[in-house]
Amino acid sequence: MSNDLIRFVIFVSVLVGLAVVATRVKSFRPYLRKNPMITFLLGISSGFPLTLLVATMTFWLAKVGLDTATIGFAVALGTPYTIKFLWAPLVDKLPLPLLTRWLGQRRSWLFFVQALLFVSIWQLGASNPQPGQLGSFIFWAIVTAFLSATQDIVIDAYRIEILEEDEFAHGTATNQFGYRTGNLIAGAGTVYLASAEGLGLGWAMGYGLTALCIIPAIVGAIWAGPGKFIDRHAEASGMTAGQWLTETVINPFREFLGRHGAFIILAFVLVYKVGDAMGQTMLGPMIVKLGFADMDYISANKLWGFGALIIGSAIGAPFILWLGMGRALLISGLMMMLSNVMFMVLALVGNDYWMLVAAIVTENLTSGIGLTVFATYLSGLSSLAYTATQFALLSSFAAFGRTWLASPAGVIAEKLGWVGFWGFTILAAIPGMLLLWLLWHKGYLVQSIRQPSTEDDGHEGAAKPT
8 A cells, every 4th residue: 555545544534533523522513504514615615716826826836946035925916805895895785787686696796706717717727837927827816816805705795694693603614614625625636636746737727627616606605595685775765876885885894993992903803814824825835945745745735734724623613612702812823823833843854744744734723723713703793784895804904914914925934944934933923912912901802793783883893802
């Protein structure tokens, strides 16, 4: 039996065993409900494009010979994720001719954007990036990022609206399962399809086939129905263009920014994941530099790492129930920060497969917990009256930190070396921990504010102590 097959059998056995145990624990059973299962399908389609644009793309660019600094700044191609709140109000409230009446607001936008996204990903894969010849590649990467960010606006709002209050944390966690499944397909799957060590189909075909990951969201949306979309002025007569614009564009931001602690919350969202994002950006290039084979990358990062992410994400929802939101954010943040010590050790050890597995499993386990907790926190801040716009605002701030604040990662790695770089990622996480402590100290953390209207109280949803 080959080493790769042995690794896969061990991986599957561990995952199945843990899944069987989890189904017997009461706090894990809500994962089997209809709505959390639908959010899993939505998560697959939401998760795969960003992986193609960041993790898989940086691995691809490293393989074709681009320098580390250029690869590091290539993540800035994800800029649309950082400014998606600018067009989120239109996605939130603007109906599409014929489609909205037939499918509903969320599903009409979802299917429309996915059709365009499918085409752009095919073109991105066919662009063939080479040093000094990146024009077409950059264009289609930006188009794909814009459409992917728009898809996220729809899916995030749809997910929040279809979940009941008592399944909210678990539905957010299953969405993370799906998101990470999409990551796996777009990471290990695309590399396997494209790599000479895999099927050898080339990057164009690898990216093109991965574009079929839009299908799970289509299935989930048909199963879910139109959702609980709220348009408070849908039946109002005589509404002027100015009134519609105020309700659509101004009120979502005014409602959120009028809450106590709103600006501290935004600052926290901005910097909380910077250290983790820096590490994720440069993990692929470091693996290439250390001389790991492509199949080592696939099995360690995309199989063992995926399993650890699933386990961590599954723990995330009970984690919140056990500890409360404040403690869950603090402990998971510290775990993610300190997990990068393992990559410092890997950089010292060099090309050692099981050290790579240990580092990736540790990082992905803690990230799985942390991402579920963080996504649940952001979702709970979004009022149902303005779901798409407010969640887009929050996730845009998170994406800005992940994209722009983390974009110098390649330069830092070149200057400090791999050991120093991973040490720097630990220090980069400290500001987020300090802001979290400030939010908690001032009582600005919130469990959930999922209310359909904000008319009764100008500070509805103001953060409460946990």
